[in-house]
Every structure is written in structure tokens, then in C-alpha cells.
Amino acid sequence: MYSAIPPSLAPTLAPSGVARGPSPAVSPAIVGRNLYDQPPSFQGQSEDFEIERITSPRGQPRPPIRRAVSDYANETLLQTSIANVIAAKARPFAISGRIPVDPATLTLFFRAKVIGFLWAPILPRLISARQSGITHSLDFPIDVDYDTPPALDVLIAACRPHLQVREDAESESLVYPTNLPLTTSLELSNHPILEAVRNTLFPTLPGGHYLQAVRDKLEVIPTGASMDIQAPAGDSRVATVIVTLPVRFRGGSFVVHPPEGGDELFQGRGGKSGHVEWIAYLSDCTAEVELVQKGCRIAIAYAVHLKSFGPAGVAPDPLITPNDYFLDNLAPIFNILRGRTIAFYLTGDYGVNPADVLAESLVPYLKGGDSLLYHAIKLYKLSPELRWTAGGYIWPVDRSVECGPEAVEGSSYGSPGRRPQSAVYGASPYGDGEDHIINLRHRVEQSGAVPLAEADIVLLADKDTSGSMSGAISKERVPLVTGGVLDKLVVNILLVVYVA
Template sequence: MSDFEVETPVKMHSSPHKIRRRRLSSDYDSEVAYRNRIARLIAAKARPFTVSGRIPVDPANLTLFFRSKSGITHSLDFPVDIDEDMPPALDVLISSCRPHSPSGLEDFSEHESLFYPTNLPLTATLEIANHPILDAVRNTLFPALPVGHYLTSMRDKLEIWLPGGGMKPLRRPNDTRVATIFVTLPVRFKGGALVVRSAEAAEEKFHGRGGKAGDMEWTAFMGDCDHEIQPVLKGCRVTISYAVHLRTFGTAGICPDPLISPSDQFLDMVSPILNMSRGRKIAFYLSGDYGVNPADILADSLVPHLKGGDSVLYHALKLYKLNPELRWSAGGYIWGVDQVVDLLTPAEDSPTATTPRTPYAIINGSSPLRRTTSNASDDTAVVEDMRTKVEKSGAITLAEAEVIVLSDTTLTAPITKERVPFVQGNELERLVVNILMVVYVP
């Protein structure tokens, strides 16, 4: 027998299985938290609702001009620190302001949130159009904004929060704004952070203090967001807000309010033509050069890109509550508004087209498609082959579509000519295609 005696001490900690289980559970919780943080980051990246930046302006070069209720014009110079010196002009500005709705101020009993009356003149030497703020707003908050749509800003109001004052979320403005820009003026304060909440309840906070001397913070947020101002602890917060609206040079798309309007004289020329065309579907040739391939895009997608007289005519027809459409047309044929010029592949070419051909030219809209050649028999074969291609692509004649093209044969006005490449007789050729602005006059 062995002389060794071994005693095993009683272990007070958990068994190895419990330790392993606890370690695994901790690792699992950490992994879940890690994944949740990634999900929140990706969600925030997918749809940003705020953007902020700095305006590199020397406060000494900034002046605010306003007119008080007594009719006297005052000027307020910056920077301002009311704890050291209260400028008389700021006193007048505060006394001219009005409080916001009391319903949102129940937690702020010492001072109310104030705004300068919109009926009194107010201007500042700071103009946000001189800084690429709207470009930053477009690139960040509206990255998918179609070409031809633009952001414009209009000064909304000047607001003031004194010590102890703040603002709970107010009712969103009942206008067509798509975003709001807050510019914090160089008045020293503490607290008073701007809190913005998105429609999905995500939250961002901005303190409004410059990162370095000479900087002013601006913050922009989407029009469907709520915002509030936390209580100001010290000093005075002064901001100017701007309403951001969406405008376009075309009357289609997501913005129905264009930036341009036809002249009265132009409308006077359009009106009698519409009166004499009642019950008809009329069309006008476009004259601009848009450099697109009709086989790739719909003609109606060019509406935001219309320029020159094409844009003016489109606006004029929309002002008469009509619905013009852009459609491809070639050689007396017209494609539907939802169709591209999809010509046949070489394998589907007609067997009659086996010899090299020259490019086709399109003549007046109601005339048949014709090729520039001196050989009448060859011309007939080419026209029939091209007609087959066009009809198989979905086009119908202008007569079948009941479209009347309005044009002046005595005037050599420019006509839009886009080109669709296709293979004919082992050679690359191009079909010249026009764009028609078609509208039905009831």
C-alpha cells in the first residue's frame, strides 16, 4: 500500500461547466451588442437625417440689422458675451421679439423662447448662398435627387433663448420645405443644445459652439424631423433658421413648382392654337441637342433636362393644365411613352438587307421613312426592311396614333436628332430619331 495521503480541498467557486457556460454567455452577449451597434451604424449611414458644419467667418465682420417696433433701425455687432457686456441693440432686439406658443414652454418658467416678428425687417451681412451649405445639404440629405432639381433657401426666422429658456418640439411648419437650416450666431452661451429627432425616433444633438475662433456652426435636418432646444444654462443663444425648398426647371418629377414661367406673349401665342386643336392629339418637334441613345432611355425621362424653347413650351402647356408627353418618332412612326427604340438584332434582320447600306435619314413627320439614295429599287427594299424593323420594335404610324405634328415647312427650324445604332449588312448604321412633345387637348 502506498504511504501517500492526499487531501482534496473543497472548492468554493463554481464548477468548470458553470464557468464555461458563463464565459460563453458573456461572449454571446458581447457579440449581440457588437452586431446591434453595427446595425445601428448601417441604418444611420443608409438614411442620414442631419448634417452639420462650420462657416469660417470672422465674427467681427458680422452685423445684424433690424428695425424695432418704433420704426428705428438698429445694428448689432458680433461677437457678443452678455455676461461681460450687454449691447443696447441686443436689448432692443429682445424687447421686439415675441414668445413662441406657451403650450411648449411648461418646463421653462424663467424665460420663454422668443422669435423676431416676421413682419419687421431683418437682415444680416451673412449670406449662406456665399457658402456651399446647400451643396452639402444636397449631397448628404438628398443624394438621389434627380438631375434638374435644385435646393433653394429662404430665411425663416431669428430665435433667441435667454438663461433658463428652452423649447419643446413645436408643430412642424405647414409649408413645402424639405429641410431646415439652423445657423448659430456668435453669441456666447452654455447649454441650449439643439436636439433633432427623425421620423424613426433616431436622435442627434448639436451644441452650436464653434470648434475654433471665427467658426459658426450650422445644422440642417430633414423636413419631417422634430427639433427642440434644451435649457440654456448661461449666456444667450441666438440662431437664424432657413427653410429649404425644392425647385426645378421642369414641371415633372418630384417637384411641381418650377423656377421659370413663360412670358405672357408666349402664352398668347399658345392659347389660340390650343383652342383650335380641341379634341385632337397634337405634337411639336423638340429642337434641343440632348445627346442620348433612344435605345437606352425613355423619351419622357428627358423632361427634367429640357432646355431652351423646349422647356418654355413644356411649361406653357402645363400652365394650361395639360399633360404633355415626350415620345420617340422616326419616319412617320411613333413609339409609346413607355417604349424605347429597340431595333431588331442582326439574327432577325430581313434577308433582303444583305448588301452594305448607308445611314438612313428621316424626313418630315407624316412622310414615310426614306433613305438617301439614287437607286429607286434599292431604296424601296431598304425602306421596307427598315419599316419592318421599326414596326417590330413596337412603333405605330402617326395616323394610327392619331397624332398631328405641328410644324412649319417654310421655316428651317432645328429639330432634335438622336441616333440609334444597329447592324445592317455587316455594317454599323444609325437610325435618326426625333423627339415629339405630344399633348391631348380636351
């Protein structure tokens, strides 16, 4: 009664000995193989689903990081390199870049006085340039090995040696006299070089401060010469910018020495590319130029100064001056309220969160009439300050609007069970009681705010016939949770000053 069962229909026994249903046909090529061992291009089908694996399986180990044996075999070298990169990133002291300008469009204009001495090799070229005070123009690019323009010989003859020269130098490095006029068709203001210097070397420079570049000197380093480390300029500069003119040279690497060590070397291309190269470094660093092996290295140095053309800063130097009409109307206010603390509302909107910033931080960004009023008060040698205010309360100058948490249920401040409605702070946002207003006032007082009456501040504002304040005032908004609903607390800005 027994019949032979084909092997394909024989039941498959589980390890526990329980018989299972017939298994689907499985290719012998994958029998006994883990599915996670399939290559990424494996496609499997299960009923109506089609699965395509794109990423590597989790069970497959990742390939090891490829390292060059000569560079990264030593773990100490790797850690040292990482530490050096992090240290250099923490305090960058020098940067370099290129100005995308065609060198053929550059021209250097200079004036040379009567030449009292002539170099014998260039005597024929300088005979026509012996006039007093003649202006010369030097066109770029220049390759002195191919052709030396006569104007370059005149420029070199007008230069004087550096004050500090290497003893082992074959020739002297030169500098153009600062008392002679010199200009170039390349204007730094047409290129965002100072903006790049500010973002890299002065990332924490506050608002209202600007970098201003003033041409310092022109340096000429011929073949066989090098520039030794020069003494600090001793002026008020915060950085120095070196623009290398497109004259072909070889060698002459620019080396910057920071006070804490770790020199930075910049190898100039010598006018080979279609760009003009520049280097900037901080004023507490010194610099030198290595030996010029071939050609001539010509560079213009600019002194970068820090200026404040607004009301902010230690020594502010504003560009605007209020007119006499404005000052004449401000003088009686100061005379009558002498010895009192007065305050004006600001009228501009600055789009900040009073919970995150201090009102005093808005000084460099004052605009319109707010800036005019601030500058006028500064002309009277007074010390104005900006402070947050809301609902008859004022915050200290060193405090932001940080209202505390809402009172919990059972507290004497408010009833959390009531659903609030959004409204401007100071009015009654709840039609069924004032307990939430009391709660909000308590939170404001806990954040450090005090009533204007207790602060003894005279608020100056223009009022209409109904007694209401006229004119627009600044409004900044702080997110505030009241009764489980997110509202916005409207905050104003006061310009507060004590009239001495």
C-alpha cells in the same frame, strides 16, 4: 586510380537518385529556407534578371486586424454598429456644416418698439433705446462673459417666451417677434447651403424643382434656459435650416428627433471657430435644445420650401410667359385642329441616349424655343407630352427606343451576309437592296413603335417650296448593330398634344 573530389564539385543527388549537374554556390544562411519566407527587401539574382519583391509574399499570413479590446471585443456591438451606419446612410434626416465666413463681418439688424418693461440689471443700458421703432445693429462675435453689447440687451428685451417651455427650466427660451423687421448681412444665397441640403436630404429630387429658404424666426436661449420640443410649424416646408450666430456659449446641444427613432445630437462650438455653423433637418422631424450652461445661444431658423419654376411638377409655377405674338399665332392652330392630336418637332439637342431614357424625362431640361412652346401650350390648359420618333414611326410616351436584335440568317428579314454602311435611318443605307430596311422596320415595330398614320397624329412642320421640311430639328442617336457593324439610329423628339 581514384582521386579525391572536392566537396564543392561533388554532384548533388535528387530525391529520386538521379545525378544533377554541379550546383552553384549557395550561402549557408539560406540553405533549407523557403524563398517565399524572404523579407520584402530580399533581392535575388538569376543570371541576367534582378528581382525585387515589393509586396508581402503570398504564403505569409496577413497581420490580424487590430481592435481595441474595450470597443470591439463584443461581436454583437460590432454588428449593431454596422447596422446603424447602414440604416443612417439609407435615409439621412439631418446634416450640419460650417459657412466659411469671418464672424467679424456679420451684423444683425433689428427694430424694437417702445419698451414697456425694463429689466433692472440692464436699465442703464436701455434708457437710450426707449425710442419707438429705432433700428439697432448687433456686431459679432460676442462673448457675454467678457462684454455684453447694449444692442444684445435690447434684443433680449424685445423677445417673447416660446409657446412651450420646460417646467424645470431656470429661465425661459426666447423668440424674436415675427412681426418686427429683422435682417442680417449673412445671405444664404451667397453660399451653397441649399445645394448641400438638396444633395444630402433630397437626392432623388427631379429636375425643375428647387429649394427656397425663407427666414422663419430668431431664437435666443440665455444661460440656464433650454428649448423644449416645439410643435410642427404646419406649413408647406420640406426642411428647416438653423444658422447659429457666433455668440459664445457652452452646452446647448441641438437634438433632432426623427419619427422612426434614432436621435441625432449636434454639439455647437458656440462661436469658438472662425466659421458660422448651420444645421438642416427634414420637416417630419422635431428638434430641441438642451440646457445652455453658460453664455447665450442665438440662432436664425429658415423654412425650406420646394418650388417648381418650370413646366414640370404637380403644381408648376413657371417664371417665363410667352409673348402675345406667339400666343396669337398658336390660337388659330388649336381652333382649326380641335379634336385632333398634333405634334411639333423639338429643335434643341439634349445629348441623351433614347434607349436609356424616356422622352418625357426631358421636360425639366427644355431650352430655347422648345421651352417657350411647352409653356405656351400649358397656358391653354392642355397636356403636352414628349415622345421619340424616327423614320415615320413614333414610340409610346412610356417606351424608350429599344430596338430588338437583328434577324438571324435564314430569316425573311434581311441578309446578314451583306456588309452595311452607316447612314441616317429613313434613307436607304444599302445600295444593293432594301431587305435591311425591312429588317430594321421590323425591329422598330417590335420595340413598340407605330406609324404616325396609325397613331392619327398630325405632324406640324414648316415646308419650303420643294416640299421638304425646313429648319433645324433635334437629333439624338441610339447605338444600333446592323450586319455586325455598329451604327447609330437618328431619333427625333416630338411634342405631342391633344387639342380638346
